[in-house]
Amino acid sequence: MSTSDRFLAAALAFDREGSPSQAELARGVAGDPAALAVVDRAEEARRQPVLVLAVCRWLGAPHGPWSMLRPWLLARSDDVVAELGRRLTQTNDVRRCAPLSIALARVPGPIALIEVGASAGLCLCVDRYGYRSGDRSWGDPSSTVQLGIDVVVEGGARSEAELPTAPLPEIVWRAGIDLDPVDVRDPDQVAWLATLLPPERADRRDLLGRAVALARTAPPRLVAGDAVDGLAPLAAEAPTGVTLVVVSTGTLVYLPGRRRQAFVDEVGRLGARWISYERRDLLRDVVAEVPPGVSPDDAFAALALDGRVLGVGDAHGTRLHLTA
Numbered sequence: 001m002s003t004s005d006r007f008l009a010a011a012l013a014f015d016r017e018g019s020p021s022q023a024e025l026a027r028g029v030a031g032d033p034a035a036l037a038v039v040d041r042a043e044e045a046r047r048q049p050v051l052v053l054a055v056c057r058w059l060g061a062p063h064g065p066w067s068m069l070r071p072w073l074l075a076r077s078d079d080v081v082a083e084l085g086r087r088l089t090q091t092n093d094v095r096r097c098a099p100l101s102i103a104l105a106r107v108p109g110p111i112a113l114i115e116v117g118a119s120a121g122l123c124l125c126v127d128r129y130g131y132r133s134g135d136r137s138w139g140d141p142s143s144t145v146q147l148g149i150d151v152v153v154e155g156g157a158r159s160e161a162e163l164p165t166a167p168l169p170e171i172v173w174r175a176g177i178d179l180d181p182v183d184v185r186d187p188d189q190v191a192w193l194a195t196l197l198p199p200e201r202a203d204r205r206d207l208l209g210r211a212v213a214l215a216r217t218a219p220p221r222l223v224a225g226d227a228v229d230g231l232a233p234l235a236a237e238a239p240t241g242v243t244l245v246v247v248s249t250g251t252l253v254y255l256p257g258r259r260r261q262a263f264v265d266e267v268g269r270l271g272a273r274w275i276s277y278e279r280r281d282l283l284r285d286v287v288a289e290v291p292p293g294v295s296p297d298d299a300f301a302a303l304a305l306d307g308r309v310l311g312v313g314d315a316h317g318t319r320l321h322l323t324a
């Protein structure tokens with residue numbers, strides 16, 4: 001896919017997620033050869049529209065339409081390319097904990113939890129949040145982080161049986177791996193997470209703030225490393241006699257294709273349970289059908305336990321169509 005096509009596709013996604021300002025900027029970049037030439041100076045993996053626009057904001061680009069950003073981008077091109085080399089897309093979306101919690105509830109505790117691509121580790125705190133779908137709730141009802149998810153269950157009447165009841169299984173040990181872990185105690189690092197969010201979405205900044213505040217009371221352990229190479233050494237530190245669960249949400253897309261399979265193989269070699277909430281068509285071993293009548297947006301991701309698909313959902317974990 002060309003860089004222009006990536007920005008055009010991103011414009012549609014920005015529109016869908018309620019960020020018309022970013023959609024307008026993405027269309028501006030997509031149709032501007034000089035701007036595309038700046039982006040193309042960054043390495044291929046860093047030419048992501050979310051990352052490019054966040055880096056511009058981080059470096060103080062003017063808030064406004066493409067006609068304002070364009071001259072700034074061309075004037076600051078060296079700074080933008082250098083910053084793109086230092087940054088990763090690290091959006092830590094706690095809303096993905098809702099589908100994650102539904103799969104986690106099916107694993108008997110006590111649990112040792114490892115997340116790969118953990119960013120700030122906010123999804124490692126999955127048991128510290130409360131969840132609601134319709135009149136069903138689970139997790140921690142007193143948590144300052146309450147997450148809603150619309151769940152549709154095939155054959156509707158079975159929904160009661162498919163959703164968890166409070167509380168979630170006990171997590172006795174937890175740790176995350178990330179190429180560049182984000183420390184929730186460091187305001188500057190947290191500011192980068194906020195910068196990655198769409199400027200219009202004050203609700204998401206508020207949710208991030210509440211999740212960070214909660215995580216600061218007991219920051220999850222994070223180690224710097226690669227999802228594949230770092231997994232076995234970290235797993236070796238987990239207590240014995242408990243169920244090891246490895247989680248990946250919105251992360252494996254950033255691994256080159258062969259490394260994705262290497263990750264799946266490594267989880268199998270460790271004998272760990274594995275929960276994934278990843279792009280539906282990403283993994284050879286996770287084959288998800290789109291149920292009839294479900295839109296592509298609502299089937300962006302597949303929720304799977306040990307590679308067995310439980311359902312499909314949107315990119316952010318706010319809508320889930322459970323099939324198993």
Ligand SMILES: C[S@@+](CC[C@H](N)C(=O)[O-])C[C@H]1O[C@@H](n2cnc3c(N)ncnc32)[C@H](O)[C@@H]1O
Binds near residue numbers: 089093118226
């Ligand atoms: C989009 S964020 C997702 C964070 C979190 N899982 C969530 O759903 O909110 C992807 C994370 O994966 C990390 N990452 C990318 N490639 C990685 C790799 N090879 N090994 C470990 N972490 C990686 C990035 O640094 C980033 O923090």
